[in-house]
Amino acid sequence: MKLLNQTNLYFISVSLVIFCLGGILFYTLFEIIIDNDIAHKLHERKTYNLKQLQKSDSLLLYQQYSANMLYLRPTGRPETTTEILSDTTIYDDVLEERILYRQLSFVKMIHGKNYFIQIRRAAVEQKSLLEGVVLLEGLLFLAFVAVLTLVNNRVSRQIWKPFYAILDKIGKYKIDLAQSMSLRKSNIDEFNELAKAIETMTDKINREFNIQKEFAENASHEIQTPLAIVKNKLEILLQSPELSKDQMDLINSASVAANRLSKLNEALIILSKIENRQFHEMTKICLNDEMDQLYANLDELVRMKELRVEKNYTQRLEIKMNTHLLGILLENIITNSIKHNLTGGRITISITDQTLSVSNTGEPLKVPSQKLFQRFIKSNTKSPSLGLGLSISKAICDTYSFRIAYRESAGWHTVSINFNPAETEIVRPEESRK
Amino acid sequence: MKVLIIEDEHELQTAISAYLKSEGYVCEHAANIKEATEKINIYEYDCILIDIGLPDGNGLQLVEILKKELKNSGVIILTAKNSLEDKIFGLDVGADDYLTKPFNLSELNARIRSVLRRRKFEGKKEIEFNEISINPDTLQTCVQGKTVPLTKKEFDLLLFFLSNKKKVLTKESIAEHLWGDYIDSADNFDFIYVHISNLRKKLIDYGARDYLHTVYGVGYKFTDT
Numbered sequence: 040m041k042l043l044n045q046t047n048l049y050f051i052s053v054s055l056v057i058f059c060l061g062g063i064l065f066y067t068l069f070e071i072i073i074d075n076d077i078a079h080k081l082h083e084r085k086t087y088n089l090k091q092l093q094k095s096d097s098l099l100l101y102q103q104y105s106a107n108m109l110y111l112r113p114t115g116r117p118e119t120t121t122e123i124l125s126d127t128t129i130y131d132d133v134l135e136e137r138i139l140y141r142q143l144s145f146v147k148m149i150h151g152k153n154y155f156i157q158i159r160r161a162a163v164e165q166k167s168l169l170e171g172v173v174l175l176e177g178l179l180f181l182a183f184v185a186v187l188t189l190v191n192n193r194v195s196r197q198i199w200k201p202f203y204a205i206l207d208k209i210g211k212y213k214i215d216l217a218q219s220m221s222l223r224k225s226n227i228d229e230f231n232e233l234a235k236a237i238e239t240m241t242d243k244i245n246r247e248f249n250i251q252k253e254f255a256e257n258a259s260h261e262i263q264t265p266l267a268i269v270k271n272k273l274e275i276l277l278q279s280p281e282l283s284k285d286q287m288d289l290i291n292s293a294s295v296a297a298n299r300l301s302k303l304n305e306a307l308i309i310l311s312k313i314e315n316r317q318f319h320e321m322t323k324i325c326l327n328d329e330m331d332q333l334y335a336n337l338d339e340l341v342r343m344k345e346l347r348v349e350k351n352y353t354q355r356l357e358i359k360m361n362t363h364l365l366g367i368l369l370e371n372i373i374t375n376s377i378k379h380n381l382t383g384g385r386i387t388i389s390i391t392d393q394t395l396s397v398s399n400t401g402e403p404l405k406v407p408s409q410k411l412f413q414r415f416i417k418s419n420t421k422s423p424s425l426g427l428g429l430s431i432s433k434a435i436c437d438t439y440s441f442r443i444a445y446r447e448s449a450g451w452h453t454v455s456i457n458f459n460p461a462e463t464e465i466v467r468p469e470e471s472r473k
Numbered sequence: 474m475k476v477l478i479i480e481d482e483h484e485l486q487t488a489i490s491a492y493l494k495s496e497g498y499v500c501e502h503a504a505n506i507k508e509a510t511e512k513i514n515i516y517e518y519d520c521i522l523i524d525i526g527l528p529d530g531n532g533l534q535l536v537e538i539l540k541k542e543l544k545n546s547g548v549i550i551l552t553a554k555n556s557l558e559d560k561i562f563g564l565d566v567g568a569d570d571y572l573t574k575p576f577n578l579s580e581l582n583a584r585i586r587s588v589l590r591r592r593k594f595e596g597k598k599e600i601e602f603n604e605i606s607i608n609p610d611t612l613q614t615c616v617q618g619k620t621v622p623l624t625k626k627e628f629d630l631l632l633f634f635l636s637n638k639k640k641v642l643t644k645e646s647i648a649e650h651l652w653g654d655y656i657d658s659a660d661n662f663d664f665i666y667v668h669i670s671n672l673r674k675k676l677i678d679y680g681a682r683d684y685l686h687t688v689y690g691v692g693y694k695f696t697d698t
Contacts, residue, residue: 267485267553268482272484272488274578274646277643284689297575
């Protein structure tokens with residue numbers, strides 16, 4: 040829930056309570072005022088009526104004349120000074136309904152005779168008073184809420200503007216672009232503090248990231264140079280005349296190991312570069328063309344192993360990504376499909392509107408397939424390969440949120456990449472059965 | 474042929490000049506940009522090898538200076554940074570080639586020869602070795618005047634051997650030269666064997682002597698002795 044709605048909700052519930060209490064208070068207050076007023080008016084009437092009655096010849100005529108406002112009958116009870124104030128309802132002929140009256144009852148001697156007298160006055164009914172108060176309060180409450188929400192929203196939007204600006208900047212922050220956050224000053228201290236904290240934090244992150252990046256670069260430089268020396272010295276040593284076969288073998292294995300080390304170093308540097316997202320430039324590339332190009336380059340390897348390659352392109356698939364990375368990705372997958380194939384085996388490449396899958400025949404996998412994308416995992420531990428190809432491929436796919444998966448079934452190994460997994464999650468079981 | 478090696482790593486520089494001297498080059502060296510600039514200003518070189526990471530600056534500066542002064546030297550950049558940006562920038566400012574450390578000396582030698590061939594227009598385009606002569610522009614190979622039908626890979630292989638005559642070339646360096654990074658496992662060395670036996674057979678069939686020698690389990694040597 041938005042902060043604004045939350046505060047609005049609090050305001051509204053608190054004001055609801057206040058309005059309810061106010062309503063009750065209003066109601067009692069009104070009732071007391073009206074009651075007092077009626078009692079006062081009744082007493083005035085009493086004084087007036089008694090004066091008139093004393094003067095009048097016919098009391099009954101006077102009573103008739105006063106309609107429902109006055110009632111009197113002779114009584115045997117003695118005259119009292121006490122008056123009783125009570126409510127009653129009397130049927131009104133004109134309005135054709137019973138109407139509430141407030142009456143003052145007492146016994147008074149007039150012309151030497153005792154009379155029971157009631158002086159009445161129409162009273163406001165409680166129900167209609169309540170209705171009036173509730174309606175008024177309700178309207179007031181609605182008006183209050185409307186104005187409150189409107190003002191609150193308007194003010195908040197203005198006040199929170201710098202906050203949303205900061206939020207937007209943070210969302211767009213990319214560590215590998217090494218940009219420093221420059222956030223606009225606002226006139227609210229809290230937001231300025233937040234902006235300052237974020238600026239300090241990102242500066243620190245950038246600095247650390249650059250140190251890391253430099254370390255990776257320096258490590259590569261520092262390792263490659265001694266390696267280059269080892270390799271080159273061995274190469275020169277190899278040219279010495281009259282080397283025995285044993286000596287040659289020693290030099291050769293040392294140089295093979297140096298080569299391996301340098302490839303390993305190179306692969307790890309690429310992996311860290313991918314994971315640090317240091318490949319920015321994106322171009323729109325047609326996967327089908329890239330694939331054909333790559334196979335043309337590798338044609339020789341395919342023919343050497345007498346492989347049969349079957350291409351199954353149902354669509355032209357265009358992807359927006361870094362060319363260099365796509366090259367590494369496809370190369371890894373394709374060279375794997377050749378390297379781990381049987382002599383005389385087959386390769387099937389399918390491209391649909393959003394997936395690429397490469398299947399090849401081969402020996403059954405010796406490691407659990409879910410481990411395959413981890414670093415340094417090799418099915419054949421004796422193989423000279425580095426065991427980094429698939430983890431590099433995975434890292435590339437992760438960078439672009441592509442989904443890479445491996446399946447093995449009936450002697451076929453399939454690596455598939457879904458370039459747009461967010462839209463639809465299609466699993467095509469028939470692919471693995473091919 | 475005069476080559477200037479601009480490299481701050483002493484051991485690497487001696488290894489490079491040892492190999493190049495055995496190939497008949499005259500080698501000089503500089504360990505930093507200051508030294509290199511002095512030498513470039515005084516002498517003429519046929520080829521200059523420039524390390525990008527020098528103690529007093531980026532080697533690419535030197536490439537820019539060389540191109541500004543219209544020196545007719547071939548330039549090959551050597552770098553430990555396998556970064557695409559450096560490569561593109563280096564070739565953009567006018568370097569002729571680019572090699573990532575660690576490289577094979579045989580590969581460096583082949584690249585230098587190729588750069589020199591492209592630069593020296595006055596010289597003969599053909600490379601000759603006894604009865605064999607090849608033309609890198611037309612990809613033509615002749616043995617005693619007869620054209621030998623070689624595939625592209627076989628031609629590349631022969632050119633690589635002729636650039637590194639009398640040198641032991643390891644299978645790895647040959648594989649890397651022919652296929653670049655595509656080959657990274659030893660089980661693919663069989664391919665080299667197939668290419669080499671085809672090349673050898675074709676050359677002998679057309680009347681050349683057998684110059685290709687197997688060096689134990691290490692590699693091959695192209696020599697007439």
